[in-house]
Amino acid sequence: MTTIVLGATDQAVVSELRRALNEVPDADIAGIGESTPEVSALAMRLQAEVVILHDALGPESAPDVVRDIVSRTPATAVLVVNSSGDVASALATMEAGAKGVISWPMLHEDIVSKVTAAAEWSGRMGSLLSGATVDTERELGRHGRVTAFTGAKGGVGTTTVATHLALDLKRRVPGTKVCIVDLDLQAGDVAGILEARQRVSIADVAKVAEDLSPATVLDALVEHESGVSLLLAPPQVADSEFVTPTSVRAILGMLRREFDAIIVDGGAHVTPAQAAAVEIADEAIVLVTPDVLAMRAFRRAVTDWEGLGVRTEADLRVLVNRVSRDDVLNVDAIAKLTSAPLVSTSLPAMFRRLERGVNARNPEEVRESVWWDALEKIGAEIGVVTAAQPPAAVGSEPGRRRSAARPARSARGGRRNRDKQGGQAAVETVAVMPLVLVIVLLVWQLGLTAFTFTWADHASNVAARTYSMGASDAEVREAARDAAPSGWGSRVDVSIAGGTVTVSTQVPLLCLRCGALPASISQSTKVVQEP
Known part of the structure; x- marks a missing residue:
């Protein structure tokens, strides 16, 4: 054949x-x-x-x-x-x-x-x-792999995930050639997150798509300090009309020959350019958040793509972002709402911790290992880079792979975070100690009060039995005091009236010899005459 x-x-x-x-x-x-x-x-x-x-x-x-x-x-x-x-x-x-x-x-x-x-x-x-x-x-891996990230709706974190994933891949495998294409033509923000300044954009390349050459595309790229190349969105929305599906296919086709991994930020709006990228991508990832609005927007996007003949729902992958234990619509529920397979690793809700990197316009400021570890797992699962990376570059042991992914700066940042957390724990312990001490003392005092009730009842029984045997009042009082614990006898008061012996005693304050509470406890026992 x-x-x-x-x-x-x-x-x-x-x-x-x-x-x-x-x-x-x-x-x-x-x-x-x-x-x-x-x-x-x-x-x-x-x-x-x-x-x-x-x-x-x-x-x-x-x-x-x-x-x-x-x-x-x-x-x-x-x-x-x-x-x-x-x-x-x-x-x-x-x-x-x-x-x-x-x-x-x-x-x-x-x-x-x-x-x-x-x-x-x-x-x-x-x-x-x-x-x-x-x-x-x-x-085949050297013939670059295109991964398209789109958002079910605006604000689900598409640009953040795409850019951070690209930077993490470049750090883990330094020899890999990575390119980010900002195809969010109306609200592209890759340049903002990475603080990149541009002279040309994807619209300028699209204008000459019919006579495209590798040199034309490479000249339009912005080289980020991390080593990741950027093809940015046009600064003027009016220029987006030049970015047609045909030009997108041509540009991505040319980038395939120059890069190992091409990560496309397709934005959250279904446009002809975005649809073209989703269609030709090796893997199309849709970001959703665990809420009803995001899932409704996802359903609309899928309907549009299927109507355009781009991709079916089953050909997509769904990545859940901003997951927390308080979510009403959890990951398992989302899996039941779509026939598209879910990426097994979800991204945690890290608003404040990611905000630091966004405000500094430097993703390196995000030092939480849980975030980067999740991105590493996601990148491996969706095949952001397949055979393009030499096996020796990654390492066979998980520990070695993490050390390659985290530069020394991140390790120092991790130590600083641990020191900060340790200091915070010490301060919190000091602040809580007085409250714990007060609670312990209250429990101890309640125990002494209960103990006083018990011994007052015992002393009244002893005094009543002594009185029933014909003892004098002085002997009855002495018997009651002898029945009390050592050091407690001086606080015992015995009275006899109407055939009833009553023993009254003060409640000790914290200890037997430390003082007493103002209130006293009385226990009475009726005298039974011996025959």
Whole structure:
């Protein structure tokens, strides 16, 4: 079976090629790319034997695409459909490595013969290279991965998460080339969060999308001090009209060739430009917060995307931000409200702690490890970077990975936070100690009072029994005092009236010899005469 990839958007060209390829034995059209970056990616992923490229397909020129495919997959034979009839252009594609040129208008016999010859050449070349091992996933990883972040509604934290995730990735894997594209054309705030000053924007690049080159895109990027490249939103809303779906596809396609990870901040409003980014992204993440308004907005966005044929709900990923234990609508409830899979790691509610980084316009000011650890897990789960990072760059142990992700500054910041928390705990302990002491003393005094009741009752029983045996009043009082605890006898008062002995005593204050409370306790026992 000969695997064939077509690269064309002209339906007449595609139809002619399909009819002709039906006559080629064992020919299988495995994919059709609608842009030159997509063709390169398909050829790599499918390990195509033959690629047929229409020279009018953009944004890159046919020689550049041929050169790229041949360098990545040496066993792939590339045929170019020369619709312009320009001899110089045909020669340029052959010099770049094409195995044949198909003239326009195309003849079925010409297509069949050249595809058959190209397939035979690819088979022979594949046999020669069979002894070499090709790490397809790593090579494909270098063809940058696009991750689009959008918000269900404004204020759910899309820009914060996208920028912080990009910076965290750059810190963890310093060799990774990361680019942030601010596609929130009406309210883009990546420049504000990262304090970046711009001369040009994505609108300036979109104006020349039909004649796009790597140099044009790279010249429009702003290099942040962290090493992350930025393609910022236009400062004037009027310029956003230049950013069309076609230009977005071309720009992202060009960035794929220059960067390992492209993170798109798509904003919270469904626009044609945002829809184009969501459509071609390798992963589309929708941020929601645990509230009904966010979920309603998410439902509207999904309906719009499905209506435009961009993505179905099941093709999206939902990331829950600002989660706390007090939420009425928790993560489990959100999972039941959508058919889209949820990112297993949610982001905690950290308003004040994130506010410090926003006000300083420096995400490095956010030093809470729980935030960065959550972003690291999310980045790994959604595949922000796949095989683009060499294994040694990450490290095999969790501890080593965290140390790579956190610079020395963060470690010092963590120590400062621990010292601050320790000092705060000490101050709070000192403040609470008096209250604890008062409570302990009150409990002790209540115990003494109960003890006094018990011994007063016991002393009255002893005094009544002594009196019933014919003892004198002095002997009865002495017996009552002897029945009281040591040191308590002087506070015991005994009275006899009407056949009843009453013992009264004061309640000690904290201890037997420390004083007494003003009130006294009396217990009476009726005298029973012995027969």
